[in-house]
Amino acid sequence: MKTKLDNQISKKLDILDTTIITIFFILLITFSYGGLNRNPMNVFIVLWVMIGMIVGYYTNITFAILYSIIFDFIYSSLHIFLNMSKSIPIDPDVYFWIITLPIITLMYAYKGKLIREIQLENKKLKKENEELVMIDKETGLRSSQSFFNEIQAYMNISKRYGVETYLMLIKIKYQNEVINILGEDKYNKIIMKLSKLLDDFLREEDKKFILRDMNLFGIILLSNKNGGKQVVKRLKEMIYNIEFEEEAVINKMKIEIIVGLAIYDEETINNPYEFFQMAKKDMEYDV
Amino acid sequence: MLQNIYDYLLLGSLFSIWIVILINMVLVTSGFINYLKHHIDKRPRVLNEYPFVSILIPAHNEEKVIEKTVQSILDLDYDNNKYEIIVVNDNSSDNSAKILQRLKDKNPHRFLKIINTDNIIGGKGKSNALNIGFKQSIGDLIAIYDADNTPERQALKELVYAIENDPEAGAVIGKFRCRNKNKNLLTRFINLEGIYFQWVAQAGRWQLFKFCTIPGTNFLIRRSILEEIGGWDTKAITEDTEISFRIYMMGYHIRFCPYSATWEQEPETISVWLKQRKRWVKGNYYVMAKNFKYLFDKKAGPIRFDLLYFLSIYIFFFAGAVISDSIFILSFGGFIRTYIVGYSLLLWFMAYMLFILSVQISTSTEKGELNLSNFIIILLMYFTYCKLWIVVTIMGLISFIKDTLFNREIKWYKTERF
Numbered sequence: 001m002k003t004k005l006d007n008q009i010s011k012k013l014d015i016l017d018t019t020i021i022t023i024f025f026i027l028l029i030t031f032s033y034g035g036l037n038r039n040p041m042n043v044f045i046v047l048w049v050m051i052g053m054i055v056g057y058y059t060n061i062t063f064a065i066l067y068s069i070i071f072d073f074i075y076s077s078l079h080i081f082l083n084m085s086k087s088i089p090i091d092p093d094v095y096f097w098i099i100t101l102p103i104i105t106l107m108y109a110y111k112g113k114l115i116r117e118i119q120l121e122n123k124k125l126k127k128e129n130e131e132l133v134m135i136d137k138e139t140g141l142r143s144s145q146s147f148f149n150e151i152q153a154y155m156n157i158s159k160r161y162g163v164e165t166y167l168m169l170i171k172i173k174y175q176n177e178v179i180n181i182l183g184e185d186k187y188n189k190i191i192m193k194l195s196k197l198l199d200d201f202l203r204e205e206d207k208k209f210i211l212r213d214m215n216l217f218g219i220i221l222l223s224n225k226n227g228g229k230q231v232v233k234r235l236k237e238m239i240y241n242i243e244f245e246e247e248a249v250i251n252k253m254k255i256e257i258i259v260g261l262a263i264y265d266e267e268t269i270n271n272p273y274e275f276f277q278m279a280k281k282d283m284e285y286d287v
Numbered sequence: 288m289l290q291n292i293y294d295y296l297l298l299g300s301l302f303s304i305w306i307v308i309l310i311n312m313v314l315v316t317s318g319f320i321n322y323l324k325h326h327i328d329k330r331p332r333v334l335n336e337y338p339f340v341s342i343l344i345p346a347h348n349e350e351k352v353i354e355k356t357v358q359s360i361l362d363l364d365y366d367n368n369k370y371e372i373i374v375v376n377d378n379s380s381d382n383s384a385k386i387l388q389r390l391k392d393k394n395p396h397r398f399l400k401i402i403n404t405d406n407i408i409g410g411k412g413k414s415n416a417l418n419i420g421f422k423q424s425i426g427d428l429i430a431i432y433d434a435d436n437t438p439e440r441q442a443l444k445e446l447v448y449a450i451e452n453d454p455e456a457g458a459v460i461g462k463f464r465c466r467n468k469n470k471n472l473l474t475r476f477i478n479l480e481g482i483y484f485q486w487v488a489q490a491g492r493w494q495l496f497k498f499c500t501i502p503g504t505n506f507l508i509r510r511s512i513l514e515e516i517g518g519w520d521t522k523a524i525t526e527d528t529e530i531s532f533r534i535y536m537m538g539y540h541i542r543f544c545p546y547s548a549t550w551e552q553e554p555e556t557i558s559v560w561l562k563q564r565k566r567w568v569k570g571n572y573y574v575m576a577k578n579f580k581y582l583f584d585k586k587a588g589p590i591r592f593d594l595l596y597f598l599s600i601y602i603f604f605f606a607g608a609v610i611s612d613s614i615f616i617l618s619f620g621g622f623i624r625t626y627i628v629g630y631s632l633l634l635w636f637m638a639y640m641l642f643i644l645s646v647q648i649s650t651s652t653e654k655g656e657l658n659l660s661n662f663i664i665i666l667l668m669y670f671t672y673c674k675l676w677i678v679v680t681i682m683g684l685i686s687f688i689k690d691t692l693f694n695r696e697i698k699w700y701k702t703e704r705f
Contacts, residue, residue, distance in 0.1 A: 061657065065648040066319050068331050069641055073312050076637035077305070083633070098640055 056109030064109035068102035139195035141210040151272035165264040166228035173256040186215040294413040295371030296482035300607035316377035321494040340427035345416035346434035364440040375420040378410030414519035426582035433504040436565030446507040457539030461547030476672040486649035493543035501527040505549040568683025677682040
């Protein structure tokens with residue numbers, strides 16, 4: 001449906017452009033061979049046609065019609081007056097311009113409108129698309145778009161079935177310094193490696209997020225008594241021993257992580273944001 | 288150049304047509320400025336406190352439409368405790384009373400008042416019905432809707448906002464649109480005419496002189512003003528123009544509010560349309576005759592422009608159109624000879640082009656009206672619908688003269704519903 005609609009607009013644009021080019025070709029021919037050049041007034045009118053096109057294109061159809069109304073009125077009144085006072089005959093080209101100017105002006109105004117429509121639609125679609133991206137392109141983890149929604153969903157599960165729900169936030173220790181020393185490129189490599197490691201290490205049903213705007217990894221996991229603590233411990237060991245192939249510099253630095261862990265408690269946590277803040281607070285204690 | 292009496296006649300008629308085209312062009316342009324102003328202004332239109340409003344609905348044998356109308360007014364987006372509805376079911380012989388009672392029973396917690404009158408206190412026309420309703424109303428603001436109307440949900444809110452923010456406004460009018468425009472060619476014509484009328488006559492005049500006339504439906508008026516002028520004039524055939532003029536004479540103005548719209552039913556057959564329009568034209572002649580004195584009264588302000596406009600259309604343009612058309616037909620048939628065909632053709636052509644463009648510009652700002660089928664209808668309109676206008680004007684003029692001569696009395700002029 002959507003593509004069909006777009007095609008219609010571009011088809012209309014094609015027809016408009018072809019017609020306008022044809023009209024100008026005909027104008028050119030009539031100016032050269034048809035005698036329109038005999039009256040210098042006609043050159044002047046072409047100028048008004050051009051102005052009308054520009055006005056129409058940059059404003060809207062309503063303004064283009066107003067422009068045509070004013071032009072037609074003044075132009076024909078002038079010719080009626082000239083005919084009455086000086087007996088200047090009314091040639092067919094007067095009628096020609098009365099019709100042609102509104103047509104061309106309106107066509108261009110319509111073209112402007114169509115192009116604006118496409119631009120608006122494009123903008124809207126891009127925005128919608130951005131909002132719909134759930135998966136981070138580079139790491140394959142879930143992106144921040146759905147993070148808080150998912151927390152809410154897990155909070156509900158926990159409430160209903162009494163399973164312990166943990167929210168784990170992971171941050172690279174001394175992150176800014178790491179970036180300064182290694183540069184963005186290498187830092188990205190670390191992120192990739194960590195992502196892959198997290199993905200392999202955690203279970204399928206644990207939700208893994210990469211929150212790029214906050215430089216965090218977020219993990220929601222369901223577990224039994226104290227399961228969360230165990231996971232943190234093993235994860236830390238694993239990351240400490242991580243080996244980057246062909247990247248001796250990173251290996252020397254020894255990447256470490258800070259982990260914050262919060263367990264969902266019906267009594268104290270009312271919304272996903274509070275849950276998130278609790279996990280963030282817990283990161284302060286990971287020294 | 289000018290060789291005989293026909294040439295002079297033609298010249299005169301063409302000049303009066305040119306003048307009317309000029310006035311129209313000025314009005315279209317100011318209508319555009321008005322549109323631009325409202326288009327740019329994106330401020331929210333919300334009041335902290337909405338006042339109590341009384342809505343009057345005069346009805347006479349309206350069983351076909353009254354239920355939907357009252358229902359749509361009950362559904363308005365306005366605090367239910369802040370408005371009352373007073374339906375004056377004036378001397379109806381059909382089922383209206385039963386339908387209205389049923390509606391009232393269905394909505395026991397709403398301020399819905401039904402006044403049924405017989406032919407002793409009622410049955411004397413719309414003005415009288417409005418006066419009966421007005422006496423029973425309590426709001427400081429009075430809104431009026433015709434019995435066939437479907438106002439948009441925010442219509443009343445917009446009107447109230449407009450009047451509350453303009454202490455010099457004695458009344459605020461909204462727009463009306465055609466609900467049954469897709470029925471047939473006639474209703475399509477009427478739809479386009481209505482859009483054009485609102486652009487030129489209401490928005491254009493408002494922008495130019497702060498002047499509008501009350502259209503008879505979808506408007507809000509202050510109670511204080513109605514009390515001061517003693518309610519509606521039951522003798523007037525065009526009570527709305529009458530009140531409009533009096534508001535201006537009191538030093539207030541009538542504000543045009545394009546955000547408020549109501550949808551009404553238009554005539555679907557030529558005969559009903561002719562009857563309705565004949566009445567309007569007659570009313571306009573009546574207004575001209577009665578208020579002619581204001582033309583020379585400096586205090587009258589914008590009323591003078593309106594009278595001039597009426598005058599130019601109903602006398603000069605009318606005469607011009609009739610004369611030029613008959614001369615054209617006669618010379619075409621070879622009965623008379625004219626020598627100035629050259630520019631009369633150009634004038635005619637200009638009038639046609641400007642007519643198309645002017646109607647087109649007014650449709651360009653209404654959603655869904657700027658399309659090919661409407662364009663073709665506009666092309667046709669000039670040769671069909673507009674020519675009917677001459678017929679209607681002649682009929683109205685004759686009826687007006689008859690009424691003045693024989694002193695006929697005022698009664699309900701009702702447009703047949705479908």
